[in-house]
Amino acid sequence: MKNTVFCLVLFLSFFVLFACNTAPPAPASMSEPVSTPTPASTPAPASTPAPASTPTPAASPSPPPAAAPPSRATDLILDGAGTYTVVKGDTLSDISRNKYQNGFYWPLIMMASNDVVEDQDYILPGMVLTIPRLQANLEDNRARASMKKYFLEAADITNRKRPADAAGLRKLANSW
Numbered sequence: 001m002k003n004t005v006f007c008l009v010l011f012l013s014f015f016v017l018f019a020c021n022t023a024p025p026a027p028a029s030m031s032e033p034v035s036t037p038t039p040a041s042t043p044a045p046a047s048t049p050a051p052a053s054t055p056t057p058a059a060s061p062s063p064p065p066a067a068a069p070p071s072r073a074t075d076l077i078l079d080g081a082g083t084y085t086v087v088k089g090d091t092l093s094d095i096s097r098n099k100y101q102n103g104f105y106w107p108l109i110m111m112a113s114n115d116v117v118e119d120q121d122y123i124l125p126g127m128v129l130t131i132p133r134l135q136a137n138l139e140d141n142r143a144r145a146s147m148k149k150y151f152l153e154a155a156d157i158t159n160r161k162r163p164a165d166a167a168g169l170r171k172l173a174n175s176w
Contacts, residue, residue, distance in 0.1 A: 075142035076112055082131040086123050099131050104165075104172045107154040108132060108147060120154070138176065148173045 084095060092106035099109075110117045112130035117123060137143040151173035159166035 075140075075146040076108075076132055077136045077140055077143050078112060078130065078132055080133050080136065081112060084129045084131050086125050086127040086129065088125045090123060090125075092117070092120055092123060095129065095131075100134050102172075104168045105134065107151045107169065108134065108137070110154070111147070111150050120158070144176050148176055 092109055093103040096106040096109060097103040106120065109129055109131060110120060112132045116127050116129060137147060151169050155166040155169035155173065158169060
């Protein structure tokens with residue numbers, strides 16, 4: 001009798017253990033298509049919703065970002081911009097300090113490398129970053145205004161983890 005109860009408990013334990021490790025069922029498809037924002041100057045492409053009878057494959061889940069990145073709509077001048085390939089141990093602040101002699105210009109590199117860098121704290125060796133000419137962008141009113149907006153947004157996000165760095169970004173952005 002004890003062996004039967006022990007085997008039953010063992011079996012139920014394995015069942016519960018493996019049942020808890022399975023993925024939840026995929027959510028039902030939404031009735032409206034999800035659209036992505038497009039810049040005001042670019043007309044949105046026409047889209048037709050998928051037929052209701054067509055099942056859509058479940059996308060692989062990805063963890064949500066810790067903080068929403070600042071908007072990337074920019075008027076940067078990229079003529080004459082250089083490139084830099086990230087090596088192990090690099091940070092955007094270090095690259096900025098090397099290229100602009102000021103570690104607080106990292107948002108400028110992030111703005112110009114918008115198709116490469118998604119998170120200021122997550123750059124990988126091999127990424128090729130765009131390094132815009134600082135002076136050309138500071139002399140252009142539209143580029144400078146875009147930089148100021150982006151730097152202030154980046155400061156708000158940075159403030160959560162590094163308040164002193166956020167203060168430095170705000171000071172720099174407000175000096176233009």
